[in-house]
Every structure is written in C-alpha cells, then in structure tokens.
Amino acid sequence: MIIEEEFAVDAALAHVWQCIRDPGFVAPCVPGCQDVEDIGDGAYRAAVKVGIGPIKTTFNLDIEVLEETPPTFARVETRGQEGTNASRLTAKSELTLTASGNDATHVHYKSDVQVVGRLAKFGLGIMKKKAKALGAEFAENFRNAAEA
Amino acid sequence: MEFHQPTTLDDALTLLAADPEALPLAGGATLVAMLNAELIEPSALVSLGGICELHTIEATPEGGLRLGAMLSHATLASEARLTGGNAVMRQAAAQIAHPAVRNIGTLGGAVAHGDPSSDLPAALVAADAVIEVAGPSGRRSIAAEGFFEDYLTTALEEGEMVAAVILPPQPESAVGHYEKFARVHGDYATLSVAVVLAMASGKCSHVRIALGAAGATPVRVVAAEARLIGSSLDAGAISEAAALLTAASDPVDDVRGSADYRLMLVPRLLTRALAAAGGAP
Ligand SMILES: Cc1cc2nc3c(=O)[nH]c(=O)nc-3n(C[C@H](O)[C@H](O)[C@H](O)COP(=O)(O)OP(=O)(O)OC[C@H]3O[C@@H](n4cnc5c(N)ncnc54)[C@H](O)[C@@H]3O)c2cc1C
Numbered sequence: 001m002i003i004e005e006e007f008a009v010d011a012a013l014a015h016v017w018q019c020i021r022d023p024g025f026v027a028p029c030v031p032g033c034q035d036v037e038d039i040g041d042g043a044y045r046a047a048v049k050v051g052i053g054p055i056k057t058t059f060n061l062d063i064e065v066l067e068e069t070p071p072t073f074a075r076v077e078t079r080g081q082e083g084t085n086a087s088r089l090t091a092k093s094e095l096t097l098t099a100s101g102n103d104a105t106h107v108h109y110k111s112d113v114q115v116v117g118r119l120a121k122f123g124l125g126i127m128k129k130k131a132k133a134l135g136a137e138f139a140e141n142f143r144n145a146a147e148a
Numbered sequence: 149m150e151f152h153q154p155t156t157l158d159d160a161l162t163l164l165a166a167d168p169e170a171l172p173l174a175g176g177a178t179l180v181a182m183l184n185a186e187l188i189e190p191s192a193l194v195s196l197g198g199i200c201e202l203h204t205i206e207a208t209p210e211g212g213l214r215l216g217a218m219l220s221h222a223t224l225a226s227e228a229r230l231t232g233g234n235a236v237m238r239q240a241a242a243q244i245a246h247p248a249v250r251n252i253g254t255l256g257g258a259v260a261h262g263d264p265s266s267d268l269p270a271a272l273v274a275a276d277a278v279i280e281v282a283g284p285s286g287r288r289s290i291a292a293e294g295f296f297e298d299y300l301t302t303a304l305e306e307g308e309m310v311a312a313v314i315l316p317p318q319p320e321s322a323v324g325h326y327e328k329f330a331r332v333h334g335d336y337a338t339l340s341v342a343v344v345l346a347m348a349s350g351k352c353s354h355v356r357i358a359l360g361a362a363g364a365t366p367v368r369v370v371a372a373e374a375r376l377i378g379s380s381l382d383a384g385a386i387s388e389a390a391a392l393l394t395a396a397s398d399p400v401d402d403v404r405g406s407a408d409y410r411l412m413l414v415p416r417l418l419t420r421a422l423a424a425a426g427g428a429p
Binding site: 052053054055086118119121122123124125126128129130133 | 171182185186187188261262298299300301364398400401402
C-alpha cells in the first residue's frame, strides 16, 4: 500500500533537515516508538509498538538511509518483523523537504509499505487508515517539536 | 491459555481485573476467528455464557428496553418488543450474516468489538442507545454515540465489560429502519443507513441517522438531521442532508467497495431508508 502525506512546519529548511536526520529527535515523534539505536552508516534499529483494538504487536525495525541530498531529499528503506517473525514488513520511503519562504518548510513523504504474515490477514482497508492516522500523529508531534 | 466460566458478573470482572491479558468470550464468532488467524494471544478467556443477568431483556421504567449483553442477534431479530423506532435494532440484527452467525454472535460482543462495518453500532447510534458498562469500580453508562471511538476501539477501559444496552422509548409514531447494502446476502455492509424517523402532518418531526461502514465509527451529523426536521423530506432536503453526511464520512477502500463507491451510496441509501421508514412517497 502507498502512504503519502505532506505537512508544513514553521521553521527554516536547514533546521527541519537537522531535526529529521536526528534519530534522537525523530524517535519520540513516532507513535509507539520504544527505543532507537544508531548503528552507524545511516542505519538505525527501532522497536515500534502498534495496535488496532485487541490486535497488538511490536515491530523490530531496521531502517537504512540509502541515499540523501541534504537538506532536501532522503530515500529510506525499512525492514521489520514481529518478535516471533509472524509478520514481516518492508517500506520504501522517499522524503522531500522544500523551503517555503525563509522560516517555513514543506515536508512530503511517500512510502510503499508491504506487510506479509499474520497481520496481512487483517483487513488492508483498516490497516491503511491506521497507517494514515499514525502518519498524521507523527506530523503533529514533529511539527510541535521542530517549531519549539 | 486458561478458560474460566464464571456464573456472576462480579466473578467475571474479578477474573478480568486479575489478568490484563485475559479477554471476555461471548459467542466467539469474532474472537475465535482472530485466535485462529493468530491475531490475538490472550492468556485466558473468561466465558460470559453462564452469567444469567447478561441474557435478560427487561422493560425500563422510562418505557424503553434493557438488553443484556449476551443476547444473540437471532434473539434480537425476533424480539417482538423491538417495535416503532427501536425496530431499527431488530432489522439490523436480522441482517447480520447468516442464521449460524446470528445464533452465535451477541449484542455485547458486537458492541465491544467496535467494528464500524458491522450492523449494530449504527443502529444503536440511530436509536440513541446507552451502553451500560460494568467494571472494577462499578457501573457507568455511555451514550452509543460517544462509545465507538475508532476502528475496533471503544470507550471500554481495561477490565471493563459491556453489561447491557439500554434503548430509550422512541417518539410516538417513530419508525425505525435499517438499510443495508452488501455485495451478496449475508456479507458485511458496503454501506448501511440506520434511521429512526417520525412524521407529523406530512413533516418530519424527529429523525436520527447513523451510517455504518462509512468511517472509523458510526457517522452521525446533527446538521443533516436539522436540515430534515420540519421538511416534507422532499428530494432537495434529502440531498442536502446526504451531502452533509457524505462530507463527514471517511470510508475504507477494500474488497467490499472503494471509498468513492461507498460515498456514492450515501444519498441513494438515505433516500431508500427514509422512504422505508414512511417519510417519502
Ligand atoms: C462469518 C461471519 C460473518 C459476519 N457477518 C456480520 C455481518 O454481516 N454484520 C455484522 O454486524 N456482524 C457480522 N459478524 C460479526 C458477528 O455478528 C458478531 O457480532 C461478532 O463476531 C461478535 O461476536 P461475539 O458476540 O461472538 O463476540 P466474541 O467473538 O466472543 O468477542 C468479540 C470481542 O468482543 C469482546 N467481548 C465479547 N463480549 C464482550 C462483553 N460483553 N464485554 C466486553 N467485551 C466483550 C471479546 O473479548 C472480543 O474481543 C460476522 C461474523 C462472522 C464470523
């Protein structure tokens, strides 16, 4: 499924880029993100807890920045699995920042997310809505933190 | 996984309070399917089948009905006291899946599961029902409209259960109707419209409308109802009300229909539902 979101931040492009490339800054903005570890060379490990009603899980994610053009573009690949390997997730994402004036930045990201395994038995329609809601929550958290 | 069969609500609540990973088991229609798909891994199941109080139907002093959480959809579908405006509940229950599922599935299970594409939540909102919740710190009542919070997410807190649903007395001369559109008979709704309508001298004097499968929760828009009240339910009024409901809807895209298709159904099903409830030629 394709998840595409955009949002505006009232802060200069260079500042927003600095924030978005700092795992210590981003992790608390990601809903359910429990811990993140910088393993060097643009690679990170994170655990993210997600759930819909009684269905709950934690994904252990390997995140790798494959390509970047500071301060405007990054291509990221995320692979993850539940502790039990019962479901696997891959996401190929592209992040684009555009300055809109001196103190405002437009953030756009597009992810192609694939889920296989037990969680794929769950309706894709709801999963997509959930992903969108989490994206909106992230945007809100990130905006507040970057503007502070 | 442990299996408990308490015979009183208090015992069930104690068991649930003792183990946050335990789940109440009603008919198992959804719970067992989720277990089989390995979507949930409860540490224990607390079966509610043996709790007498959950199987009762009583008239309330106000003139409404109190429906126990363990009543099956089949029981509701044939309950003669669900008349007038509250017939919306009988009709919604009668259109759930097939007889086998209606014999197993329960009111409390459907309410607690909070699936917006299921049939009872919209009917409950249209009927202005109240959910009676029992928990470790006693009982509380929550209007159906505020009970459903998100996909599969309700106002139930940890350790709480649905004990009953209270249907208020509906306005005199009110008629309830549940209009369900599904790909095939017995499927979940692609979209549904629940209405409770009363007409007086050719004009709408009361209306409550809730859409099923139109968003994360049943969709109700007070302004849409306000547009209809006092009107003769002419095509213009209905189309304005439908536009307000459509604007508030945010359905999923899935095998039962695209989001756009579901939105397109809103005015059509609303027109049918109001006509069936006696509001239009
Ligand atoms: C093949 C099939 C087709 C279906 N089609 C439709 C349909 O067309 N329309 C429709 O509306 N529904 C449909 N359903 C759903 C069905 O009607 C049941 O309402 C629903 O599955 C709930 O089942 P249950 O009552 O057995 O609850 P269970 O499956 O036992 O439980 C469901 C969830 O609710 C919790 N729970 C149960 N009772 C309570 C309580 N009193 N308090 C707190 N939590 C509780 C459980 O812990 C569990 O998380 C279908 C189900 C199946 C299997």
